[in-house]
Amino acid sequence: MSGADVVEAVFETVAGAAPEIRESLVGRRRYEAGENPSGEQQLAADVYADELFEERLLALDGVATYASEEREDVVEGADGDYHVALDPLDGSSNVKSNNAMGTIVGVFDAPLPAGGESLVAAAYVLYGPLTTMVTLREGTVTESVVHEGERHVGTADRSLPDEPTVYGFGGRVPAWTDAFADYASEVEQELKLRYGGAMIGDVNQVLTYGGVFAYPALTTHPNGKLRRQFEGIPIGAIVEAAGGASTDGERSLLATPPEDLHERTPVFVGNRSLIERAEATLSA
Template identity: 65%
Template sequence: MTDTVAAIREAVAAAAPEIRSGLPGRRETAGTENPSGERRLAADEYADELLEERLGRIDGVGAYASEEREGVVDTGEGCAVAVDPLDGSSNLQPNNVMGTIVGVYDAELPASGHDLVAAGYVLYGPITTMAFAREGTVTEYLIDDGESTVLNADVTLPADPTVYGFGGRVPDWPADFAGYVDDVESELKLRYGGAMIGDVNQVLTYGGVFAYPALQSAPEGKLRLQFECNPVGYVIECAGGRSSDGTGSVLDVDPTSLHQRTPVYLGNEALIDRLEAALD
């Protein structure tokens, strides 16, 4: 499994420059929707097809799934890889930050967050970086020309949190969550860019809290458990923070379907503890 995880990380790093360089010519809609009912861009399809081809041929990868596909692709024997190929692709039109998320599960999908053996994300910002978690440690890499160089071998959330970013429309927030926002916005600086992975990376860098809460119109939230919440929650927990679905670790959420959604709250332990108390 150690060799397989290393191969997965290297394959994602190698694919990242190709995904990035393919964005300018793929800003148009593909004319189809993903299984969650969201319009896909040509860039979503391109990134998904590229990652399926690269990850599916790795020895030890037995299944590939992404939020762009209805079901799981059988690729042989071994672990299951769940991918958000282009997180925040709606940011392509205004040229804002995007990313790629990957979770490596030692179980058939849909799987529990506790079945993760590794997870990480690529961030397409002014430079391309990767945060990758394995065995309780998060490593940050610089990706240049498909090669990865360690920038920080042990990433942890700063003890003194600085930023917050919350998704969903404010009028759609439940009253208890809105009360929590009123409490923390006087302490922290707003950083919200419309791509989960960009906002979470701000929290990982500066400390703070990210949330895409349960909404009045969507009590299950927006983000998907297998492809976004579990992998990123795993990264945050390995970095010394906490994840939550509002009652406990998002990794504890019982998986019922491949494209299942869940509310998600990520950040410094004290801020997530306060949030759960506010939602009780």
């Protein structure tokens, strides 16, 4: 299969699984005994989604490996040139409160862990009132509605609005650094707070209305809490392709390859002016 065919097959497989993932949440709101490699307690829904995506994605021609936030190591598949990294159920703690969550996908042409220079496509699924899927391939961001496992294009060339409207900042306020608190105090005077506890829901608000999402370095977690491989790079690439910018506080999320599969990073994505201000404030 060509690279374009592999990417399309990955997207079709993720979209096809989306209704099953959504329906599987019923009865899978309990916590499992184990933790994921980041030390977070796993819901039954996390484990189900991870196993479903592993089975279906590794069955595709051209997909050599599968890696997930929910497992320690990369899983080998058949021969192929492409490597898929997933956060199978981003914001899964929202299952208990019945709030939005999603799936994040990165397709790379180098073995994992791999950086932004090796990313060939990215996507996320948002399980909100509607199931939608935002994809990035060949520099174009497309939003589709997923109905019965099939994508129906809604916006073919998605871009951030020029005028930012919303912001969402993660982490407990007492754990914010002084520099980030200064940045937050400026932003909150200008934009409306929209924060739902699932990165995908918050990023989609920014992509829809313009603004900034951040999960910064914290005094309790100086390297941040989100994973560069599974969240930072795919989402950073989507937002940048939509005309925005990303940073880990110093440089684009795509600029630094992860040294470890589960490496954490601060994450800032949104309108370029707001990201540039964040970098300036954090480096002052």
